[in-house]
Amino acid sequence: MAKVPVQFTLNGAEKAEFVDSGTTLLHALRDKIGDTSPKGGCHQGTCGACSVIIDGELRLSCLTLAETCNGAEIRTTSGLAEAGVLHPLQRAFLDAFATQCGFCTPGMIMAAKVLLDHTPNPSREEVVEALSGNICRCTGYEPIIQAVLRAARANSQNAA
Amino acid sequence: MAIRRGRGVAAINYPTGMNLGGDPTQALVHSTPTGNFMVTLSSVDLGQGMKQIMAQICAETIGVPTDRVIIDTADTDTGPHCMGTFASRGTHRAGNAVIQAAKEARQVMLEVAAEELEVNASDLETDGQGNILVKGAPQKSISIFDVALSAHFKRGRSISGRGMFLIPRSYPEKETGAMKPSTCYAHACTVAEVEVDDETGEVTVLTVKNVFEIGRALNPKMVEQQLVGGSWMGISHALYETTEPYYPNRDHGGTDFNQYLMPGPGDLAETEIIVLERPSADGPFGAKGPGEMCANPQIPAVANAVFDAVGVRIDTLPITPERILRALKVQAAS
Numbered sequence: 075m076a077k078v079p080v081q082f083t084l085n086g087a088e089k090a091e092f093v094d095s096g097t098t099l100l101h102a103l104r105d106k107i108g109d110t111s112p113k114g115g116c117h118q119g120t121c122g123a124c125s126v127i128i129d130g131e132l133r134l135s136c137l138t139l140a141e142t143c144n145g146a147e148i149r150t151t152s153g154l155a156e157a158g159v160l161h162p163l164q165r166a167f168l169d170a171f172a173t174q175c176g177f178c179t180p181g182m183i184m185a186a187k188v189l190l191d192h193t194p195n196p197s198r199e200e201v202v203e204a205l206s207g208n209i210c211r212c213t214g215y216e217p218i219i220q221a222v223l224r225a226a227r228a229n230s231q232n233a234a
Numbered sequence: 235m236a237i238r239r240g241r242g243v244a245a246i247n248y249p250t251g252m253n254l255g256g257d258p259t260q261a262l263v264h265s266t267p268t269g270n271f272m273v274t275l276s277s278v279d280l281g282q283g284m285k286q287i288m289a290q291i292c293a294e295t296i297g298v299p300t301d302r303v304i305i306d307t308a309d310t311d312t313g314p315h316c317m318g319t320f321a322s323r324g325t326h327r328a329g330n331a332v333i334q335a336a337k338e339a340r341q342v343m344l345e346v347a348a349e350e351l352e353v354n355a356s357d358l359e360t361d362g363q364g365n366i367l368v369k370g371a372p373q374k375s376i377s378i379f380d381v382a383l384s385a386h387f388k389r390g391r392s393i394s395g396r397g398m399f400l401i402p403r404s405y406p407e408k409e410t411g412a413m414k415p416s417t418c419y420a421h422a423c424t425v426a427e428v429e430v431d432d433e434t435g436e437v438t439v440l441t442v443k444n445v446f447e448i449g450r451a452l453n454p455k456m457v458e459q460q461l462v463g464g465s466w467m468g469i470s471h472a473l474y475e476t477t478e479p480y481y482p483n484r485d486h487g488g489t490d491f492n493q494y495l496m497p498g499p500g501d502l503a504e505t506e507i508i509v510l511e512r513p514s515a516d517g518p519f520g521a522k523g524p525g526e527m528c529a530n531p532q533i534p535a536v537a538n539a540v541f542d543a544v545g546v547r548i549d550t551l552p553i554t555p556e557r558i559l560r561a562l563k564v565q566a567a568s
Contacts, residue, residue: 116491171459175281202499209491212281214466215499217459 082146084109085153093140100124100135103150111152111180115209122208125181126150132188132207151180154187162232163187163225170221174212181208186222194233195226235433239440240543244534245423248527249416250517251323257401259323260314261331263292263339264394269364269382271296271303271339276313277328279305282525283456284324290452291329291518295336296343297360298378322523325452326418329518330399338395346385346393347376418514420522421447424468424531426503430543432562435555437540439469439503442532446507449514449522461507461528468532469503470496473552 077092084107091106100117103109103126115123117136124136127149154161160168163183173179182205189196189204196204201222210218251257262274273292279285289303296303306313316328341355347366348355351374359369366381368374385391406413427440444465451457474495478487488494513520533551541547546561 118490118492120491171455173281174283174459174463205499209496209498211496212463213459214463214505215502216462216466216505219499 078141080140080144082143082148084148085150091140095141097140098136099126099128099133099138099140099143099148102140103135103148109150109152111150113177113180115177115181120209121178121181122185123178123181125184125208127184127188130188130191132185149184149187151183154183161187162228163190163222166221166225166228167218170217170224172213172217172221178208178210178212182210182218186225189222190226190229195230196222198223237429237431238543239427239429240539240541241425241427242535242538242540242542243423243425244531244538245421246527246531246534247419247421248322248523248530250321250326250418250420250523251401251416252321253401253404253413253415256403257317257323257327259316259327259331259399261288261328261335261397262314262394263296263332263335263397264392265339265343265378265382265385266304267382267386269298269302269378269380271298271336273303273305273332273335274313275305275307275328275332276310276316277324278307278319280319282319282324282460283453284319284328286456287325287452287521288328288332291332292336294519295333296340297362297366298364299362302364302378321416322420322525322527324523324525325521326517326523327399327401329452329521330516331397333397333518334399335395335397338397339393340395342385342391342393342395343378343381346389346391347381349389350376350381350384418449418517418522420449420524420527422527422531424465424535426469426532426535426539428536428539428543430540430558432544435558435562437473437536437553437555437558439473439536439539441504441506442469442535443506444508444528444531445510446524446528447510447512448524448527449517450511450520451509452519452521454509457509457524458507460524461509462505464524464526464528465505465507465532466497466502467529469536471529471551472533472536473497473554476552479552479554 078095081090093102112126112135113123115121119134119137126135128146185204185208201219265271285305288305289300292303293300344355344358357369358366364378365375385393404414423445425443429438514522546565548557
């Protein structure tokens with residue numbers, strides 16, 4: 075079968091790949107490009123572990139075909155840290171002990187980033203709503219909710 | 235038809251480890267040429283933080299900062315034997331093995347330092363910062379870095395140690411059946427408050443207050459995160475999770491994540507965690523196994539709270555709306 079060319083930016087860097095038609099963005103990112111921060115949990119859009127940001131919107135990369143991403147700007151958790159300094163959300167997840175096995179963490183952080191990009195000072199209810207598409211087996215969610223609220227506070231203090 | 239409120243309490247004892255032909259874990263410790271310490275294990279860190287705890291245990295025993303310890307839990311082909319990370323046994327069994335191995339390595343380290351300082355090894359102590367000092371004369375000292383270099387390149391000594399912790403198999407006494415199937419019991423008590431809709435059978439957990447007695451908390455923040463997650467899991471087991479809702483009949487069992495219910499971030503009960511530390515006699519620095527027990531007491535507490543609310547005993551998990559409604563129907567008929 076003929077391969078399909080795909081071009082997009084990933085965390086600011088130009089990427090070009092030939093993929094099989096029907097290849098998911100998750101597969102292209104992990105197995106073609108080598109960004110393994112999006113995780114393949116359920117592969118059917120239920121668990122949120124594969125969440126990435128496409129043109130500013132939260133998307134499930136397991137349900138997104140790579141060939142639909144031409145020209146898109148894609149962001150993943152692996153691109154959040156700048157010059158070795160963790161993103162405030164990553165810092166907050168560490169400080170709040172919001173990760174155990176870590177499998178859900180990149181998806182949680184993506185969901186939280188989109189929330190904070192649109193709503194810098196969210197209420198607890200808004201955080202819960204934003205994380206409701208992401209499943210965590212270990213933490214009981216409360217530490218994750220606290221981490222997102224903590225990151226929001228840190229951001230508003232920096233902005234002030 | 236009404237929303238009815240109930241409160242339930244439950245307390246548990248929970249063992250550490252198991253009894254299938256003995257319960258061993260082995261650990262090996264050796265120093266690198268620059269005085270870092272490598273702990274080799276086959277035990278696995280599932281995310282509960284075993285690597286951190288083992289690093290703390292090794293560091294405390296040898297007398298170095300925790301960041302001087304490297305934990306390798308990679309490979310059951312090449313690592314020393316461990317029965318595995320299950321039965322809440324990781325910290326207790328592997329921790330005891332690491333202490334034994336680290337003690338042996340520490341002894342060699344002190345012997346090499348004694349040769350360098352020309353004193354008796356028994357007169358030496360560590361400062362926890364990476365140095366070995368003469369007791370009472372701390373100006374006479376040597377860094378562990380230099381001791382390791384000396385051991386490797388001058389004295390031909392391997393600063394290393396072997397650790398093995400075994401709980402032997404317990405056989406039941408023929409007359410009484412008495413045996414010791416496990417060791418080192420942790421304890422917990424939970425009070426749960428629920429609302430039960432007696433029209434729909436739906437249960438909402440309002441609050442869950444837990445007290446856990448877990449020996450000594452070797453890393454209090456990591457213990458807390460495990461207990462918070464465990465308390466949520468207990469509620470999940472009580473009310474939601476099953477692969478066979480009509481066990482042993484497989485009908486209507488879930489086949490994928492879409493059909494496996496767990497509470498999400500919007501379903502959280504107000505949760506309180508209190509930790510009681512009663513150091514265990516045989517645990518590493520007094521630790522017990524808090525892993526599985528922290529998800530247990532919520533289950534009977536919720537079942538008791540449901541009984542308190544609507545007067546029916548649900549003795550099959552999970553406590554689904556269907557089971558409650560069926561029980562209410564039987565109750566109404568009798």
